[in-house]
Amino acid sequence: MSSQLPVHPFANLLPNLTEVELDELAADIALHGQREPATVWTDADDVTWLLDGRHRARAAARVGAELRTLLFEGTEDEARSLVMSLNVRRRHLSPSQRALAAGALARRQRGGVGGQSAGLPDAPTQAQAARTAGVSERLVRDASAIMRNGDEGVIRAVANGEMSVTAAAATIRATKTDRQAATALFLSHRRSSSSDSWLTPGWVIERALACLGRIDGDxxxxxxxxxxxxxxxxxxxxxxxxxxxANADGSPSRLWINPPYGLAGRGPQDWTQRAVAEWEAGTVESALLLLPARPGAHWQQELARFPRLEFRGHLTFEPGVGNAARDRWDAGTRAEAPFASILVGVGVTANQLHRHFGDVGVVFVSYSSSGSPATA
Incomplete structure (x- = not known):
């Protein structure tokens, strides 16, 4: 079958392969043939769409190969689910990228983009799209906000893995203005030289949000x-x-804390002591603290009564506004931190830490003199 089939909008919800990846796929098809057929689907108007395999189609065309296809005979809803299950779970997409695809999917209405008919059913709800993509509904809501208010630059930054859904949505919420202002703020953040921050990886924040249930304060x-x-x-x-x-209304807060690591040589001590004091006073209900692993530091020993997760390997922090490493990051260089990291749960149980982070690290608890796990 010809590789010049129209690509269904369902398939275009997901990020494109890079040119390097596409070249590699084309070379593999030239050498070994097309290993997996592309999927086509015929709508109610008898239009046959390329439902899955747009990159295989482009790669085959590059080397002059005929595209092998397989006809999918399901309904439109089943076709949508097929695209998400094949692509989202086949490709190594981050939760932010899956959420963006789900957010776009939830916003699709009959008539497609720009009023052009695409044989699309009414859009699924955000909850349905979230379940299909395997992400939280909160992330899909943020992704939908990005689609409504951001422009192509912001959307592509998330789609390409350069920015998390949470970071992009926070940028938009911070402006509380129109999409042009949100875009201007985003671009100014990319160019500004006002600080030297290091940003927590988006996937860590997404899991922290699920662990805490909500994040009142940063x-x-x-x-x-x-x-x-x-x-x-x-x-x-x-x-x-x-x-x-505490929250503005006086209620106990749930906090995310990634403090400065080298404040006047003291490290995070002032921050950790303050967090514990607020929790003991009842003004903080729970907090997650992302910290460098420094077992000999006095402040870390003071936190021993709380469960902690030690990440496997080193995290990759994104250089923030004005950081000298920003240019290298924008050029594609992604360097891991030179130190290990821990996540301490104040007012958070070991089971909660394990449930949300157990696949990326090991949870430790201290034991009392009686031999039972200590409880903070």
Whole structure:
């Protein structure tokens, strides 16, 4: 069958392969033939669409090979589910990339893009799209906000893995203005030289959100406001100087804390002591603290009564606004941190840490003198 089939919009919801990846696929097809057939589907108007395999079609065309296809005979709903299950689970997409695809899928209406008929059924709900993509409904809501308010630059940054859904949505929420202003802020964040922050990987934030249930406050917020918190305190607000870390209405907060690691040589000590004090006072319900692994540090020993997760390997932190490493990051260089990281749960159980992070690290708890696990 000819490789010049129209690509169904379902298939175009997902990020494209890079040119290098496409060249590699074309070379493999030239050498070994097409290993897996592309999937086609015929709609109610008798139009045959390329439902899955758009990259195989392009690669085959590059080497002059005939595209092998397999006809899918399911319904439109089944066709949509097939595309998501084949692509989202076959390719190594991040939760943010899957959420973006699900958000786009949830917003599709009959008539397609620009009013052009595409044989599409009414869009699924965000909950349905989230289940199909294997992500949380909260991430799909953020992705839908990006689709509504962001422009192509922001959308492609998320689709290509350069920015997390949570970071992009936070940028848009921070402006509370139109999409042009949101885009301008995003671009200014990419160019600015106002700080030297390091941003928590988006996948860590997404899991932290699921672990805590919600994030009320980010008390050591980066200028990018990349954490989906109800309120944030940046360096300008000086979280250590404010009287309380409770919510504005006085209720106990749930916090994400990724503090500066080298403040006047003291490391995170002031931050960890403040977090514990707020929790003991009842103004903080729970908190997750992302910290460097420093077993001999006094502040880490003081946290021993709380469960902690030690990440396997080293995390890759994104250089933030003004960081000297930003240019290398934008050029495609992704370097791991030179230190190991831990995640401490204050007011969070070991089971909660294990449930949400157990596949990426090991959870440790301290034991009391009686031989039973210590409880904070």
């Amino acid at each position: 008390v050591a917020a980066a200028p990018e406001l990349n954490v989906p918190a109800a309120w944030s305190l940046t360096a300008a607000e000086d979280a250590l100087a404010v009287p309380t870390w």
